[in-house]
Amino acid sequence: MDTGDRLLTPGEVAALFRVDPKTVTRWAAAGRIGSIRTPGGHRRFRESEVRALLEGEGVLDELEEGPENRPRNAGPANPPGGGPAGAGHMGLH
Amino acid sequence: MDTGDRLLTPGEVAALFRVDPKTVTRWAAAGRIGSIRTPGGHRRFRESEVRALLEGEGVLDELEEGPENRPRNAGPANPPGGGPAGAGHMGLH
């Protein structure tokens, strides 16, 4: 499965998540998402990683993506830090 | 694969339904509406799904029948471990 070594720009990732490019930069700075830096300091993100985050890496059930949405919320929501970053502290009070 | 689903913020969905963003969050927590979480924990909703809900295509079991008796009988909206009865079908034309 070549999920792509394709690199995405912060603007692309931001559009995918419907967030600000600056927010994507914060994710990289916080270690929540892997980033590759250009010699100039700009960041590039792997499309495979971004897509995994979008769908929810924990639940890959939906192969066919059609008009049929199936909101099956089984189990705990995907932990934000879930992946590589561990990032451990979130709001828990 | 792109069904043309833009992602909406909780505030956007709340404005569409004329409810509080908190209510939209509860819908997502209850599994009544699909939600995508950002690495930061915030939710994003698919515009296509929201539109389907707005049109009423998502709730075909609740028609205007039952004039006075609508005891909302033992029908747990989201039984634990059970598939969320709510939503799940979307009309396809």
Next chain:
DNA sequence: AGAGATTAGGGTAATTGGGGCT
């Protein structure tokens, strides 16, 4: 060499998440 658009960086306001209560 130029130009344009995007991105990084800091700072501040607005939104969101979660729990509890009316």
Next chain:
DNA sequence: TATGTCCCAATTACCCTAATCT
């Protein structure tokens, strides 16, 4: 049961200028 409002903490969005990428 379902919404709305309160709290506080975290995340996100928009402001700016300078540097980098195409």
